[in-house]
Amino acid sequence: MAHVRPQSVVDSALACSDDGMADKDNAALHGVAVKTIRRWRRLYQRRGLPRGQTHLAPPCPRCDGAPLRRAEYAERLGWYLGDGYISRGRRGVFNLHVYNDQRYTGLNAHVSELMALVKPGGRPHTRLVPGAVITTVSWKHWPCLFPQHGPGRKHERPILLEPWQQEVVEVFPGDFLRGLFHSDGARVHNWATRDVRGERRRYDYPRWQFVNASEDILGLCTWALDLVDVPWRRSGPRVVSVSRRDAVSRLDDLVGPKD
């Protein structure tokens, strides 16, 4: 029976399967039923094609002393803490996922690039869900690079950086902040009118906000803002705000537009 899905989808799903992605995640990523993934794997095995790793897995910066792209890592760490998660796949492989609004086409392309730089040669897979894009890369070593991975939701457990991660962020705080503010942050506009010499004028007040349910992650955000001398305040139980004009423009320079 011919596949009703384009061959590119079948090939991509089989590649994910070879990378160890769990059938459930693979099905979700490709928008097909779990049983379809299983059928493709069966057909593939029956055709006697080679299975398993067809490429050498890249060495791990933690286990194998491979070089780490530190600026990209700092940014990817921000994305992970903001809106990323890791799931366990097959054969000891983990999937690193990022959810992001599909409006941000430039950012989504950038997230894919980042993931391929942090896992050298990584092949990001993307999937559209209503309103969002999920970008996924599989690797056995994601928990080495993101040891904050653990059971439960991030705001229900302590999130502390290891000393080597702190060192990376201390060298690349702007990149870390870019990841945080582009995942769980927003640049918002408030405006007000004022009468100046009898004339009504409108003033815009742009502001950056970072919103997260984890007090630890909010603390990492304010720690990094302190590292780059950007004044902030806690404007709510889950919110860090940067609203002084000079601070907003400094943060604009560091993290760039969100689009």
Ligand SMILES: [Zn+2]
């Ligand atoms: Zn490792």
